[in-house]
Amino acid sequence: MDQHPDPVVPAAAKPATIYDVASAAGVSHQTVSRFLKGFEGIRPETRRRVERALDELGYRPNLTARSLKSGRSHRIGALTHEVSHVGPSRIAQGASAAAREAGYVLDLVSLDVHDTRSIEESLDLLIQHDLAGVLALSSTDEMTRAFQATRFRVPALIAVSSEHDGDRTDPAAVHLHELVDHLAALGHRRFVHVAGPDAWPAARWRARAYEQAVASHGLVSRGVLTGDWSARSGHDAVMRLDRLPDATAWIAANDQTALGVMLALKERGVRVPDEVSVVGIDDIGDAAYFDPPLTTLHLEFEEQGRASVLELIDAIEGRDDARPPIRAPHLVVRRSSGPAPAA
Incomplete structure:
Protein backbone atom coordinates (compact mmCIF):
# COMPACT_ATOMS: atom_id res chain seq x y z
CA MET A 1 0.00 0.00 0.00
CA ASP A 2 1.48 3.34 -1.09
CA GLN A 3 2.11 5.87 1.57
CA HIS A 4 1.25 9.42 0.64
CA PRO A 5 2.42 12.26 2.79
CA ASP A 6 -0.22 14.48 4.21
CA PRO A 7 -0.81 17.53 2.03
CA VAL A 8 0.92 20.65 3.17
CA VAL A 9 -1.64 23.22 4.21
CA PRO A 10 -0.23 26.74 4.01
CA ALA A 11 -0.51 28.72 7.17
CA ALA A 12 -3.09 31.49 7.10
CA ALA A 13 -1.54 34.79 6.20
CA LYS A 14 -1.00 36.96 9.21
CA PRO A 15 -3.16 40.10 9.08
CA ALA A 16 -1.24 43.25 8.28
CA THR A 17 -0.59 45.67 11.12
CA ILE A 18 -0.15 49.43 11.00
CA TYR A 19 3.60 48.76 11.36
CA ASP A 20 3.50 46.70 8.13
CA VAL A 21 1.59 49.51 6.43
CA ALA A 22 4.07 52.10 7.73
CA SER A 23 7.02 50.07 6.43
CA ALA A 24 5.44 49.60 2.99
CA ALA A 25 4.57 53.30 2.74
CA GLY A 26 7.90 54.52 4.09
CA VAL A 27 6.29 56.50 6.92
CA SER A 28 6.03 56.24 10.69
CA HIS A 29 3.32 54.15 12.33
CA GLN A 30 2.09 57.38 13.97
CA THR A 31 1.38 58.78 10.49
CA VAL A 32 -0.63 55.67 9.58
CA SER A 33 -2.52 55.96 12.86
CA ARG A 34 -3.36 59.63 12.19
CA PHE A 35 -4.51 58.75 8.67
CA LEU A 36 -6.83 56.03 9.97
CA LYS A 37 -8.32 58.46 12.47
CA GLY A 38 -9.21 60.87 9.65
CA PHE A 39 -6.54 63.48 10.43
CA GLU A 40 -6.45 65.98 7.54
CA GLY A 41 -2.99 67.50 8.11
CA ILE A 42 -1.12 64.87 6.08
CA ARG A 43 0.68 65.83 2.87
CA PRO A 44 -1.08 64.60 -0.30
CA GLU A 45 1.88 62.48 -1.45
CA THR A 46 2.18 60.85 1.99
CA ARG A 47 -1.56 60.23 2.02
CA ARG A 48 -1.36 58.53 -1.40
CA ARG A 49 1.48 56.25 -0.23
CA VAL A 50 -0.47 55.23 2.88
CA GLU A 51 -3.63 54.59 0.85
CA ARG A 52 -1.69 52.46 -1.62
CA ALA A 53 -0.05 50.45 1.18
CA LEU A 54 -3.37 49.88 2.94
CA ASP A 55 -4.88 48.61 -0.31
CA GLU A 56 -1.93 46.41 -1.31
CA LEU A 57 -1.67 44.80 2.14
CA GLY A 58 -5.44 44.45 2.55
CA TYR A 59 -5.21 46.10 5.97
CA ARG A 60 -8.27 45.76 8.16
CA PRO A 61 -8.39 47.39 11.62
CA ASN A 62 -8.89 44.94 14.49
CA LEU A 63 -12.01 46.59 15.84
CA SER A 161 -30.78 70.09 4.85
CA SER A 162 -33.01 72.60 6.57
CA GLU A 163 -34.85 75.66 5.34
CA HIS A 164 -33.32 77.46 8.34
CA ASP A 165 -29.77 76.09 8.06
CA GLY A 166 -27.72 77.75 5.36
CA ASP A 167 -24.85 75.29 5.87
CA ARG A 168 -27.03 72.35 4.90
CA THR A 169 -29.05 73.78 2.05
CA ASP A 170 -29.32 71.37 -0.87
CA PRO A 171 -26.16 72.13 -2.93
CA ALA A 172 -28.00 71.51 -6.20
CA ALA A 173 -30.57 74.19 -5.32
CA VAL A 174 -27.81 76.70 -4.59
CA HIS A 175 -26.26 76.12 -8.03
CA LEU A 176 -29.36 75.33 -10.10
CA HIS A 177 -29.17 78.82 -11.59
CA GLU A 178 -26.14 77.60 -13.57
CA LEU A 179 -28.48 75.39 -15.63
CA VAL A 180 -30.79 78.33 -16.29
CA ASP A 181 -27.84 80.62 -17.06
CA HIS A 182 -26.57 78.08 -19.60
CA LEU A 183 -29.94 77.68 -21.30
CA ALA A 184 -30.65 81.41 -21.30
CA ALA A 185 -27.28 82.00 -22.99
CA LEU A 186 -28.43 79.59 -25.71
CA GLY A 187 -31.48 81.76 -26.33
CA HIS A 188 -34.12 79.79 -24.41
CA ARG A 189 -36.94 81.88 -22.96
CA ARG A 190 -39.70 79.38 -22.00
CA PHE A 191 -39.04 76.67 -19.43
CA VAL A 192 -40.65 73.63 -17.75
CA HIS A 193 -39.45 71.94 -14.55
CA VAL A 194 -40.09 68.28 -13.70
CA ALA A 195 -39.70 68.22 -9.92
CA GLY A 196 -39.07 65.46 -7.41
CA PRO A 197 -41.59 64.35 -4.75
CA ASP A 198 -42.82 67.13 -2.47
CA ALA A 199 -42.02 65.15 0.72
CA TRP A 200 -38.32 65.52 -0.10
CA PRO A 201 -36.88 68.88 1.01
CA ALA A 202 -34.32 68.69 -1.81
CA ALA A 203 -37.13 68.52 -4.38
CA ARG A 204 -38.87 71.56 -2.88
CA TRP A 205 -35.66 73.62 -2.81
CA ARG A 206 -34.81 72.73 -6.39
CA ALA A 207 -38.31 73.72 -7.55
CA ARG A 208 -38.02 76.99 -5.63
CA ALA A 209 -34.54 77.66 -7.04
CA TYR A 210 -35.85 76.97 -10.56
CA GLU A 211 -38.62 79.52 -10.16
CA GLN A 212 -36.22 82.13 -8.77
CA ALA A 213 -33.62 81.59 -11.49
CA VAL A 214 -36.18 81.81 -14.29
CA ALA A 215 -37.65 84.98 -12.79
CA SER A 216 -34.23 86.59 -12.29
CA HIS A 217 -33.58 86.34 -16.04
CA GLY A 218 -37.03 87.70 -16.90
CA LEU A 219 -37.91 84.37 -18.50
CA VAL A 220 -41.17 82.42 -18.47
CA SER A 221 -42.02 79.18 -16.67
CA ARG A 222 -44.64 77.10 -18.49
CA GLY A 223 -45.24 74.94 -15.43
CA VAL A 224 -43.86 72.54 -12.84
CA LEU A 225 -44.66 68.83 -13.19
CA THR A 226 -44.09 66.33 -10.38
CA GLY A 227 -42.15 63.06 -10.46
CA ASP A 228 -40.56 60.74 -7.90
CA TRP A 229 -36.90 60.88 -9.04
CA SER A 230 -37.35 57.89 -11.37
CA ALA A 231 -37.10 57.71 -15.15
CA ARG A 232 -40.60 56.22 -15.21
CA SER A 233 -42.04 59.25 -13.42
CA GLY A 234 -40.33 61.65 -15.81
CA HIS A 235 -41.73 59.73 -18.75
CA ASP A 236 -45.22 59.56 -17.24
CA ALA A 237 -45.24 63.28 -16.39
CA VAL A 238 -44.75 64.16 -20.05
CA MET A 239 -47.00 61.48 -21.52
CA ARG A 240 -49.94 62.48 -19.27
CA LEU A 241 -50.09 65.96 -20.81
CA ASP A 242 -52.88 66.51 -23.33
CA ARG A 243 -50.68 69.08 -25.05
CA LEU A 244 -47.00 69.77 -24.63
CA PRO A 245 -46.31 73.22 -23.14
CA ASP A 246 -44.90 75.93 -25.36
CA ALA A 247 -41.40 75.59 -23.94
CA THR A 248 -37.98 75.02 -25.47
CA ALA A 249 -36.11 74.04 -22.29
CA TRP A 250 -36.92 71.32 -19.73
CA ILE A 251 -35.09 71.15 -16.40
CA ALA A 252 -35.44 67.82 -14.58
CA ALA A 253 -34.89 67.49 -10.83
CA ASN A 254 -32.38 64.69 -11.39
CA ASP A 255 -30.75 62.77 -14.23
CA GLN A 256 -33.03 59.72 -14.05
CA THR A 257 -36.09 61.95 -14.40
CA ALA A 258 -34.40 63.64 -17.37
CA LEU A 259 -33.91 60.26 -19.03
CA GLY A 260 -37.65 59.58 -18.87
CA VAL A 261 -38.46 63.08 -20.10
CA MET A 262 -36.23 62.68 -23.16
CA LEU A 263 -37.80 59.34 -24.11
CA ALA A 264 -41.34 60.73 -23.74
CA LEU A 265 -40.50 63.79 -25.87
CA LYS A 266 -39.05 61.52 -28.55
CA GLU A 267 -42.19 59.36 -28.49
CA ARG A 268 -44.27 62.51 -28.94
CA GLY A 269 -42.27 63.51 -31.97
CA VAL A 270 -40.06 66.18 -30.39
CA ARG A 271 -36.34 66.14 -31.15
CA VAL A 272 -33.75 66.78 -28.42
CA PRO A 273 -31.86 69.14 -28.68
CA ASP A 274 -33.03 70.40 -32.10
CA GLU A 275 -36.48 71.47 -30.88
CA VAL A 276 -36.12 71.39 -27.08
CA SER A 277 -33.21 71.13 -24.67
CA VAL A 278 -33.32 68.84 -21.62
CA VAL A 279 -30.97 69.09 -18.62
CA GLY A 280 -30.69 67.22 -15.32
CA ILE A 281 -29.02 67.27 -11.91
CA ASP A 282 -26.56 64.78 -10.32
CA ASP A 283 -24.25 63.72 -13.19
CA ILE A 284 -24.77 60.01 -12.59
CA GLY A 285 -22.29 57.63 -14.17
CA ASP A 286 -24.53 56.88 -17.16
CA ALA A 287 -25.43 60.51 -17.94
CA ALA A 288 -22.69 60.75 -20.58
CA TYR A 289 -24.23 57.77 -22.39
CA PHE A 290 -27.86 58.90 -22.63
CA ASP A 291 -29.21 59.54 -26.13
CA PRO A 292 -28.26 62.35 -26.46
CA PRO A 293 -25.63 62.65 -23.67
CA LEU A 294 -27.09 64.71 -20.85
CA THR A 295 -26.13 68.23 -19.81
CA THR A 296 -26.31 68.20 -16.03
CA LEU A 297 -25.14 69.66 -12.72
CA HIS A 298 -22.40 67.54 -11.19
CA LEU A 299 -22.79 66.88 -7.44
CA GLU A 300 -20.17 65.52 -5.01
CA PHE A 301 -22.33 62.89 -3.28
CA GLU A 302 -19.44 60.84 -1.90
CA GLU A 303 -17.88 63.96 -0.36
CA GLN A 304 -21.19 64.75 1.35
CA GLY A 305 -21.19 61.28 2.93
CA ARG A 306 -17.56 61.53 3.99
CA ALA A 307 -18.06 64.96 5.55
CA SER A 308 -21.09 63.77 7.53
CA VAL A 309 -19.44 60.67 9.00
CA LEU A 310 -16.22 62.55 9.86
CA GLU A 311 -18.26 65.21 11.63
CA LEU A 312 -19.90 62.45 13.67
CA ILE A 313 -16.55 60.79 14.46
CA ASP A 314 -15.24 64.15 15.68
CA ALA A 315 -18.18 64.27 18.10
CA ILE A 316 -17.55 60.67 19.21
CA GLU A 317 -13.85 61.31 19.84
CA GLY A 318 -14.24 64.82 21.24
CA ARG A 319 -12.39 66.56 18.43
CA ASP A 320 -13.13 69.62 16.36
CA ASP A 321 -10.88 69.15 13.34
CA ALA A 322 -10.98 71.69 10.52
CA ARG A 323 -11.84 70.01 7.23
CA PRO A 324 -11.78 71.25 3.64
CA PRO A 325 -15.19 72.31 2.27
CA ILE A 326 -17.10 70.04 -0.08
CA ARG A 327 -16.40 70.92 -3.69
CA ALA A 328 -19.19 72.99 -5.20
CA PRO A 329 -21.47 71.56 -7.91
CA HIS A 330 -20.53 72.50 -11.45
CA LEU A 331 -22.16 72.46 -14.85
CA VAL A 332 -21.28 69.66 -17.27
CA VAL A 333 -22.35 70.54 -20.82
CA ARG A 334 -23.19 67.71 -23.20
CA ARG A 335 -25.36 67.34 -26.31
CA SER A 336 -28.85 67.35 -24.75
CA SER A 337 -28.77 71.16 -24.67
CA GLY A 338 -28.47 73.33 -27.73
CA PRO A 339 -29.51 76.69 -29.16
CA ALA A 340 -33.19 77.57 -28.89
CA PRO A 341 -34.98 77.04 -32.22
CA ALA A 342 -35.78 80.11 -34.23
CA ALA A 343 -39.22 81.52 -33.40
Whole structure:
Protein backbone atom coordinates (compact mmCIF):
# COMPACT_ATOMS: atom_id res chain seq x y z
CA MET A 1 0.00 0.00 0.00
CA ASP A 2 1.48 3.34 -1.09
CA GLN A 3 2.11 5.87 1.57
CA HIS A 4 1.25 9.42 0.64
CA PRO A 5 2.42 12.26 2.79
CA ASP A 6 -0.22 14.48 4.21
CA PRO A 7 -0.81 17.53 2.03
CA VAL A 8 0.92 20.65 3.17
CA VAL A 9 -1.64 23.22 4.21
CA PRO A 10 -0.23 26.74 4.01
CA ALA A 11 -0.51 28.72 7.17
CA ALA A 12 -3.09 31.49 7.10
CA ALA A 13 -1.54 34.79 6.20
CA LYS A 14 -1.00 36.96 9.21
CA PRO A 15 -3.16 40.10 9.08
CA ALA A 16 -1.24 43.25 8.28
CA THR A 17 -0.59 45.67 11.12
CA ILE A 18 -0.15 49.43 11.00
CA TYR A 19 3.60 48.76 11.36
CA ASP A 20 3.50 46.70 8.13
CA VAL A 21 1.59 49.51 6.43
CA ALA A 22 4.07 52.10 7.73
CA SER A 23 7.02 50.07 6.43
CA ALA A 24 5.44 49.60 2.99
CA ALA A 25 4.57 53.30 2.74
CA GLY A 26 7.90 54.52 4.09
CA VAL A 27 6.29 56.50 6.92
CA SER A 28 6.03 56.24 10.69
CA HIS A 29 3.32 54.15 12.33
CA GLN A 30 2.09 57.38 13.97
CA THR A 31 1.38 58.78 10.49
CA VAL A 32 -0.63 55.67 9.58
CA SER A 33 -2.52 55.96 12.86
CA ARG A 34 -3.36 59.63 12.19
CA PHE A 35 -4.51 58.75 8.67
CA LEU A 36 -6.83 56.03 9.97
CA LYS A 37 -8.32 58.46 12.47
CA GLY A 38 -9.21 60.87 9.65
CA PHE A 39 -6.54 63.48 10.43
CA GLU A 40 -6.45 65.98 7.54
CA GLY A 41 -2.99 67.50 8.11
CA ILE A 42 -1.12 64.87 6.08
CA ARG A 43 0.68 65.83 2.87
CA PRO A 44 -1.08 64.60 -0.30
CA GLU A 45 1.88 62.48 -1.45
CA THR A 46 2.18 60.85 1.99
CA ARG A 47 -1.56 60.23 2.02
CA ARG A 48 -1.36 58.53 -1.40
CA ARG A 49 1.48 56.25 -0.23
CA VAL A 50 -0.47 55.23 2.88
CA GLU A 51 -3.63 54.59 0.85
CA ARG A 52 -1.69 52.46 -1.62
CA ALA A 53 -0.05 50.45 1.18
CA LEU A 54 -3.37 49.88 2.94
CA ASP A 55 -4.88 48.61 -0.31
CA GLU A 56 -1.93 46.41 -1.31
CA LEU A 57 -1.67 44.80 2.14
CA GLY A 58 -5.44 44.45 2.55
CA TYR A 59 -5.21 46.10 5.97
CA ARG A 60 -8.27 45.76 8.16
CA PRO A 61 -8.39 47.39 11.62
CA ASN A 62 -8.89 44.94 14.49
CA LEU A 63 -12.01 46.59 15.84
CA THR A 64 -12.60 43.93 18.48
CA ALA A 65 -9.16 44.47 20.00
CA ARG A 66 -9.54 48.23 19.79
CA SER A 67 -12.92 48.10 21.48
CA LEU A 68 -11.63 45.87 24.30
CA LYS A 69 -8.61 48.10 24.82
CA SER A 70 -10.48 51.39 24.71
CA GLY A 71 -13.68 50.17 26.34
CA ARG A 72 -15.85 51.63 23.58
CA SER A 73 -17.45 50.52 20.35
CA HIS A 74 -16.17 51.34 16.88
CA ARG A 75 -19.44 50.68 15.08
CA ILE A 76 -21.61 53.45 13.65
CA GLY A 77 -25.25 52.89 12.81
CA ALA A 78 -26.27 54.69 9.62
CA LEU A 79 -29.90 55.16 8.65
CA THR A 80 -30.75 56.09 5.09
CA HIS A 81 -33.36 56.03 2.39
CA GLU A 82 -33.47 52.86 0.28
CA VAL A 83 -30.22 52.87 -1.69
CA SER A 84 -31.85 52.21 -5.06
CA HIS A 85 -31.80 55.99 -5.51
CA VAL A 86 -28.48 57.23 -6.85
CA GLY A 87 -27.94 60.15 -4.46
CA PRO A 88 -28.53 58.32 -1.15
CA SER A 89 -26.54 55.33 -2.44
CA ARG A 90 -23.46 57.38 -3.31
CA ILE A 91 -23.69 59.39 -0.06
CA ALA A 92 -23.77 56.10 1.87
CA GLN A 93 -20.75 54.81 -0.09
CA GLY A 94 -18.75 57.91 0.79
CA ALA A 95 -19.74 57.65 4.46
CA SER A 96 -18.81 53.97 4.60
CA ALA A 97 -15.37 54.56 3.04
CA ALA A 98 -14.57 57.44 5.41
CA ALA A 99 -15.68 55.42 8.44
CA ARG A 100 -13.49 52.49 7.39
CA GLU A 101 -10.46 54.73 6.88
CA ALA A 102 -10.99 56.16 10.37
CA GLY A 103 -11.13 52.69 11.93
CA TYR A 104 -14.91 52.35 12.24
CA VAL A 105 -17.49 50.06 10.71
CA LEU A 106 -20.65 51.56 9.26
CA ASP A 107 -23.78 49.43 9.75
CA LEU A 108 -26.19 50.64 7.08
CA VAL A 109 -29.94 50.37 7.74
CA SER A 110 -32.20 51.10 4.77
CA LEU A 111 -35.60 52.54 5.66
CA ASP A 112 -39.00 52.71 4.00
CA VAL A 113 -39.34 56.48 4.05
CA HIS A 114 -43.07 56.34 3.37
CA ASP A 115 -43.85 54.26 6.48
CA THR A 116 -43.40 56.20 9.73
CA ARG A 117 -44.01 53.08 11.84
CA SER A 118 -41.29 51.20 9.95
CA ILE A 119 -38.85 54.07 10.54
CA GLU A 120 -39.64 54.11 14.27
CA GLU A 121 -39.26 50.31 14.55
CA SER A 122 -35.89 50.43 12.81
CA LEU A 123 -34.74 53.19 15.15
CA ASP A 124 -35.87 51.21 18.22
CA LEU A 125 -33.92 48.18 17.00
CA LEU A 126 -30.81 50.18 16.19
CA ILE A 127 -30.46 52.00 19.50
CA GLN A 128 -30.41 48.65 21.35
CA HIS A 129 -27.03 47.80 19.79
CA ASP A 130 -23.62 48.74 21.15
CA LEU A 131 -22.80 51.66 18.90
CA ALA A 132 -20.29 54.49 19.03
CA GLY A 133 -22.67 56.82 17.23
CA VAL A 134 -25.62 57.13 14.87
CA LEU A 135 -25.62 58.83 11.47
CA ALA A 136 -29.08 59.67 10.17
CA LEU A 137 -28.89 60.43 6.44
CA SER A 138 -32.34 61.93 6.16
CA SER A 139 -33.99 62.44 2.77
CA THR A 140 -37.63 63.09 3.64
CA ASP A 141 -39.78 64.96 6.13
CA GLU A 142 -40.96 61.66 7.68
CA MET A 143 -37.39 60.52 8.31
CA THR A 144 -36.37 63.84 9.86
CA ARG A 145 -39.39 63.94 12.20
CA ALA A 146 -38.72 60.38 13.39
CA PHE A 147 -35.00 61.06 13.94
CA GLN A 148 -35.63 64.29 15.82
CA ALA A 149 -38.13 62.54 18.12
CA THR A 150 -35.64 59.78 19.04
CA ARG A 151 -33.44 60.04 22.12
CA PHE A 152 -30.09 58.52 21.21
CA ARG A 153 -27.76 57.34 23.99
CA VAL A 154 -24.68 57.99 21.86
CA PRO A 155 -23.57 60.92 19.69
CA ALA A 156 -25.93 61.30 16.73
CA LEU A 157 -25.80 63.43 13.61
CA ILE A 158 -28.92 64.11 11.58
CA ALA A 159 -27.51 64.98 8.15
CA VAL A 160 -30.45 66.78 6.61
CA SER A 161 -30.78 70.09 4.85
CA SER A 162 -33.01 72.60 6.57
CA GLU A 163 -34.85 75.66 5.34
CA HIS A 164 -33.32 77.46 8.34
CA ASP A 165 -29.77 76.09 8.06
CA GLY A 166 -27.72 77.75 5.36
CA ASP A 167 -24.85 75.29 5.87
CA ARG A 168 -27.03 72.35 4.90
CA THR A 169 -29.05 73.78 2.05
CA ASP A 170 -29.32 71.37 -0.87
CA PRO A 171 -26.16 72.13 -2.93
CA ALA A 172 -28.00 71.51 -6.20
CA ALA A 173 -30.57 74.19 -5.32
CA VAL A 174 -27.81 76.70 -4.59
CA HIS A 175 -26.26 76.12 -8.03
CA LEU A 176 -29.36 75.33 -10.10
CA HIS A 177 -29.17 78.82 -11.59
CA GLU A 178 -26.14 77.60 -13.57
CA LEU A 179 -28.48 75.39 -15.63
CA VAL A 180 -30.79 78.33 -16.29
CA ASP A 181 -27.84 80.62 -17.06
CA HIS A 182 -26.57 78.08 -19.60
CA LEU A 183 -29.94 77.68 -21.30
CA ALA A 184 -30.65 81.41 -21.30
CA ALA A 185 -27.28 82.00 -22.99
CA LEU A 186 -28.43 79.59 -25.71
CA GLY A 187 -31.48 81.76 -26.33
CA HIS A 188 -34.12 79.79 -24.41
CA ARG A 189 -36.94 81.88 -22.96
CA ARG A 190 -39.70 79.38 -22.00
CA PHE A 191 -39.04 76.67 -19.43
CA VAL A 192 -40.65 73.63 -17.75
CA HIS A 193 -39.45 71.94 -14.55
CA VAL A 194 -40.09 68.28 -13.70
CA ALA A 195 -39.70 68.22 -9.92
CA GLY A 196 -39.07 65.46 -7.41
CA PRO A 197 -41.59 64.35 -4.75
CA ASP A 198 -42.82 67.13 -2.47
CA ALA A 199 -42.02 65.15 0.72
CA TRP A 200 -38.32 65.52 -0.10
CA PRO A 201 -36.88 68.88 1.01
CA ALA A 202 -34.32 68.69 -1.81
CA ALA A 203 -37.13 68.52 -4.38
CA ARG A 204 -38.87 71.56 -2.88
CA TRP A 205 -35.66 73.62 -2.81
CA ARG A 206 -34.81 72.73 -6.39
CA ALA A 207 -38.31 73.72 -7.55
CA ARG A 208 -38.02 76.99 -5.63
CA ALA A 209 -34.54 77.66 -7.04
CA TYR A 210 -35.85 76.97 -10.56
CA GLU A 211 -38.62 79.52 -10.16
CA GLN A 212 -36.22 82.13 -8.77
CA ALA A 213 -33.62 81.59 -11.49
CA VAL A 214 -36.18 81.81 -14.29
CA ALA A 215 -37.65 84.98 -12.79
CA SER A 216 -34.23 86.59 -12.29
CA HIS A 217 -33.58 86.34 -16.04
CA GLY A 218 -37.03 87.70 -16.90
CA LEU A 219 -37.91 84.37 -18.50
CA VAL A 220 -41.17 82.42 -18.47
CA SER A 221 -42.02 79.18 -16.67
CA ARG A 222 -44.64 77.10 -18.49
CA GLY A 223 -45.24 74.94 -15.43
CA VAL A 224 -43.86 72.54 -12.84
CA LEU A 225 -44.66 68.83 -13.19
CA THR A 226 -44.09 66.33 -10.38
CA GLY A 227 -42.15 63.06 -10.46
CA ASP A 228 -40.56 60.74 -7.90
CA TRP A 229 -36.90 60.88 -9.04
CA SER A 230 -37.35 57.89 -11.37
CA ALA A 231 -37.10 57.71 -15.15
CA ARG A 232 -40.60 56.22 -15.21
CA SER A 233 -42.04 59.25 -13.42
CA GLY A 234 -40.33 61.65 -15.81
CA HIS A 235 -41.73 59.73 -18.75
CA ASP A 236 -45.22 59.56 -17.24
CA ALA A 237 -45.24 63.28 -16.39
CA VAL A 238 -44.75 64.16 -20.05
CA MET A 239 -47.00 61.48 -21.52
CA ARG A 240 -49.94 62.48 -19.27
CA LEU A 241 -50.09 65.96 -20.81
CA ASP A 242 -52.88 66.51 -23.33
CA ARG A 243 -50.68 69.08 -25.05
CA LEU A 244 -47.00 69.77 -24.63
CA PRO A 245 -46.31 73.22 -23.14
CA ASP A 246 -44.90 75.93 -25.36
CA ALA A 247 -41.40 75.59 -23.94
CA THR A 248 -37.98 75.02 -25.47
CA ALA A 249 -36.11 74.04 -22.29
CA TRP A 250 -36.92 71.32 -19.73
CA ILE A 251 -35.09 71.15 -16.40
CA ALA A 252 -35.44 67.82 -14.58
CA ALA A 253 -34.89 67.49 -10.83
CA ASN A 254 -32.38 64.69 -11.39
CA ASP A 255 -30.75 62.77 -14.23
CA GLN A 256 -33.03 59.72 -14.05
CA THR A 257 -36.09 61.95 -14.40
CA ALA A 258 -34.40 63.64 -17.37
CA LEU A 259 -33.91 60.26 -19.03
CA GLY A 260 -37.65 59.58 -18.87
CA VAL A 261 -38.46 63.08 -20.10
CA MET A 262 -36.23 62.68 -23.16
CA LEU A 263 -37.80 59.34 -24.11
CA ALA A 264 -41.34 60.73 -23.74
CA LEU A 265 -40.50 63.79 -25.87
CA LYS A 266 -39.05 61.52 -28.55
CA GLU A 267 -42.19 59.36 -28.49
CA ARG A 268 -44.27 62.51 -28.94
CA GLY A 269 -42.27 63.51 -31.97
CA VAL A 270 -40.06 66.18 -30.39
CA ARG A 271 -36.34 66.14 -31.15
CA VAL A 272 -33.75 66.78 -28.42
CA PRO A 273 -31.86 69.14 -28.68
CA ASP A 274 -33.03 70.40 -32.10
CA GLU A 275 -36.48 71.47 -30.88
CA VAL A 276 -36.12 71.39 -27.08
CA SER A 277 -33.21 71.13 -24.67
CA VAL A 278 -33.32 68.84 -21.62
CA VAL A 279 -30.97 69.09 -18.62
CA GLY A 280 -30.69 67.22 -15.32
CA ILE A 281 -29.02 67.27 -11.91
CA ASP A 282 -26.56 64.78 -10.32
CA ASP A 283 -24.25 63.72 -13.19
CA ILE A 284 -24.77 60.01 -12.59
CA GLY A 285 -22.29 57.63 -14.17
CA ASP A 286 -24.53 56.88 -17.16
CA ALA A 287 -25.43 60.51 -17.94
CA ALA A 288 -22.69 60.75 -20.58
CA TYR A 289 -24.23 57.77 -22.39
CA PHE A 290 -27.86 58.90 -22.63
CA ASP A 291 -29.21 59.54 -26.13
CA PRO A 292 -28.26 62.35 -26.46
CA PRO A 293 -25.63 62.65 -23.67
CA LEU A 294 -27.09 64.71 -20.85
CA THR A 295 -26.13 68.23 -19.81
CA THR A 296 -26.31 68.20 -16.03
CA LEU A 297 -25.14 69.66 -12.72
CA HIS A 298 -22.40 67.54 -11.19
CA LEU A 299 -22.79 66.88 -7.44
CA GLU A 300 -20.17 65.52 -5.01
CA PHE A 301 -22.33 62.89 -3.28
CA GLU A 302 -19.44 60.84 -1.90
CA GLU A 303 -17.88 63.96 -0.36
CA GLN A 304 -21.19 64.75 1.35
CA GLY A 305 -21.19 61.28 2.93
CA ARG A 306 -17.56 61.53 3.99
CA ALA A 307 -18.06 64.96 5.55
CA SER A 308 -21.09 63.77 7.53
CA VAL A 309 -19.44 60.67 9.00
CA LEU A 310 -16.22 62.55 9.86
CA GLU A 311 -18.26 65.21 11.63
CA LEU A 312 -19.90 62.45 13.67
CA ILE A 313 -16.55 60.79 14.46
CA ASP A 314 -15.24 64.15 15.68
CA ALA A 315 -18.18 64.27 18.10
CA ILE A 316 -17.55 60.67 19.21
CA GLU A 317 -13.85 61.31 19.84
CA GLY A 318 -14.24 64.82 21.24
CA ARG A 319 -12.39 66.56 18.43
CA ASP A 320 -13.13 69.62 16.36
CA ASP A 321 -10.88 69.15 13.34
CA ALA A 322 -10.98 71.69 10.52
CA ARG A 323 -11.84 70.01 7.23
CA PRO A 324 -11.78 71.25 3.64
CA PRO A 325 -15.19 72.31 2.27
CA ILE A 326 -17.10 70.04 -0.08
CA ARG A 327 -16.40 70.92 -3.69
CA ALA A 328 -19.19 72.99 -5.20
CA PRO A 329 -21.47 71.56 -7.91
CA HIS A 330 -20.53 72.50 -11.45
CA LEU A 331 -22.16 72.46 -14.85
CA VAL A 332 -21.28 69.66 -17.27
CA VAL A 333 -22.35 70.54 -20.82
CA ARG A 334 -23.19 67.71 -23.20
CA ARG A 335 -25.36 67.34 -26.31
CA SER A 336 -28.85 67.35 -24.75
CA SER A 337 -28.77 71.16 -24.67
CA GLY A 338 -28.47 73.33 -27.73
CA PRO A 339 -29.51 76.69 -29.16
CA ALA A 340 -33.19 77.57 -28.89
CA PRO A 341 -34.98 77.04 -32.22
CA ALA A 342 -35.78 80.11 -34.23
CA ALA A 343 -39.22 81.52 -33.40
